[in-house]
Amino acid sequence: MDWKAEISAARDRIAGHVQETPVLVTDGFGLGYPIEMKLEQLQHTGSFKARGAFNTLLASDVPEAGIVAASGGNHGAAAAHAARALGHKAQIFVPEMAGPAKIALIERTGATLTVVPGEYANAAQMAQAYEAESGAMQIHAYDAPLTVAGQGTCFAEWEAQGLQADTLLVAVGGGGLIAGALGWFAGARKVVAVEPETSRALNAALAAGEPVDVTVSGVAANALGARRIGSICFDLAQGMDSVLVPDEAITAAQQALWRERRQLVEPAGATALAALMSGAYRPEPGERVAVLVCGGNIAPDPFP
Numbered sequence: 001m002d003w004k005a006e007i008s009a010a011r012d013r014i015a016g017h018v019q020e021t022p023v024l025v026t027d028g029f030g031l032g033y034p035i036e037m038k039l040e041q042l043q044h045t046g047s048f049k050a051r052g053a054f055n056t057l058l059a060s061d062v063p064e065a066g067i068v069a070a071s072g073g074n075h076g077a078a079a080a081h082a083a084r085a086l087g088h089k090a091q092i093f094v095p096e097m098a099g100p101a102k103i104a105l106i107e108r109t110g111a112t113l114t115v116v117p118g119e120y121a122n123a124a125q126m127a128q129a130y131e132a133e134s135g136a137m138q139i140h141a142y143d144a145p146l147t148v149a150g151q152g153t154c155f156a157e158w159e160a161q162g163l164q165a166d167t168l169l170v171a172v173g174g175g176g177l178i179a180g181a182l183g184w185f186a187g188a189r190k191v192v193a194v195e196p197e198t199s200r201a202l203n204a205a206l207a208a209g210e211p212v213d214v215t216v217s218g219v220a221a222n223a224l225g226a227r228r229i230g231s232i233c234f235d236l237a238q239g240m241d242s243v244l245v246p247d248e249a250i251t252a253a254q255q256a257l258w259r260e261r262r263q264l265v266e267p268a269g270a271t272a273l274a275a276l277m278s279g280a281y282r283p284e285p286g287e288r289v290a291v292l293v294c295g296g297n298i299a300p301d302p303f304p
Contacts, residue, residue, distance in 0.1 A: 001145065003183025003236075007152035010055040014153060017054045017085065019043050021154075023161050028260040031276060035289055036165050038158050041269050041296030045105065047223075048154050048177055048294050049078035049141075054085075055150030056139050062088050065136040069093070070127035072120045072173070072222045073102025074268075074295055075141040080111035091130055093123040097222050101301040119216055121227045142176030143230030152180030154292070159184075165290035169194050169281060171271035172202045174226035175233025177294060182236040193242040194275040196220050196250060201229040203242045210234075219247045223268030223295055241281070245271060249278035257293070264302065269295040 021042050027034045044050040053075070057067070066089030069079040076092040083090035090111035094103060095118050106113050116123045120141075131138045140147055154177070155168075167190040170178045181191045193202050198218035205211045211234050216225040229237075247267075254270035256277065257263040272291045275281040283289050 003149070003152065004186060006145065006149040007156050007180065007184050010149040011153040011156050013058050014051060014054040014150065017058070017082070018050050020157060023158065024261070026261060029256055029273070029277060033283065033289070035276065035291055036163065037291050037293055038154070039263065039293050040154055041263070041265050041293050045074070045077040045081045046295060046297040047074040047078065048151055049075045050081060051153050052147035052150030052176060053078040053082035053139060055153070056144070056146040057082050057086050057088065059146050060137060062137055063135055065134045066090055067139050068127050068130050068134070068136040069139045069141065070120065070124040071098070071141055072225055073098035073106070074223055074297060077102065077105045077109065077297070079139045080106055080109035083111065084109050091134070091136060093127045093130070095119050095123045097225070099222055099299040101299040102222065102297050104301065104304070105297060119221070119227065120225055142174030142226070143232055145232065147176050148179045148183060148232050150180070151177045152184045155181045155184040163290065165288045166190060167192060167283065167287055168290045168292065169272040169275055170292050171195070171224060171268055171294055173199070173224035173268070175202055175230040175237070179230065179233040179236050182240070191240060192275070192281055193237065193240060194272045194281070195242070195244055196224055196271060197244045197246050199224045199226070200244055201226045202233065202237060203244055205229045205234050206237065206242055219250055220267035220271055223266060224271065243275050243280040245274040245278055245280050249274040249280070253277050263293065264296060264298055265293055266295045266298045269293050
């Protein structure tokens with residue numbers, strides 16, 4: 001697939017429906033070098049997921065039954081927001097581990113919401129059953145070409161904003177976001193995958209040579225807790241750098257983003273920065289690095 005062409009088309013398609021998110025350069029984290037950061041937590045519904053949701057809906061003939069999505073929280077909110085904006089019905093399935101803040105966010109969109117015991121994989125099973133029963137169109141959270149192309153618009157936008165970095169660090173759950181990065185840059189810039197030690201679907205797949213099931217837990221599990229990496233991501237990710245960070249490093253980065261730059265983000269949103277602050281990824285001398293801050297739906301909601 002010509003991912004650059006697909007992402008360029010997606011960017012034109014979703015223009016006017018998503019927010020161009022700001023970029024900053026900061027040396028405020030005590031690392032001794034500056035970091036470029038894109039603040040995608042300022043996107044509609046608090047994460048990059050709106051890009052893939054709008055791209056999917058705008059490129060598809062949505063049936064009368066509307067759309068269905070399974071989500072750890074952020075994708076469900078984005079899909080529901082896009083559906084409401086474009087006049088479609090939405091049925092969203094989330095696991096209990098999505099937490100009250102993300103559940104409330106989805107409820108505010110007016111979508112029909114079902115909270116499922118267990119983790120994301122359990123919600124995905126129920127969404128598939130609903131799709132078969134109702135005829136609704138499923139918007140996959142990460143492993144679908146239109147989703148990946150939509151997420152890739154984040155990186156096309158960043159490059160147009162003057163991205164200087166040699167290396168980008170991107171948090172990984174199911175792999176839709178980092179697949180978009182790999183598809184857009186196509187080797188022109190280094191992309192590093194960052195995952196929690198306790199939710200490591202891509203890292204485990206690269207080690208095994210194929211996608212495998214992993215157990216999921218930890219502070220970022222409701223956003224990065226895919227049990228198995230998406231096949232699109234796995235195919236694009238061959239040979240890339242993959243690092244793991246402990247929960248304590250994620251929490252420390254989350255706190256640092258608030259203290260140093262007054263950016264209130266969820267654990268997943270701080271995971272890429274955690275790789276630099278913890279030393280899980282150490283840039284070479286002179287290597288210019290960038291971090292994508294991907295989500296801001298913190299729990300508990302500071303303003304319920």
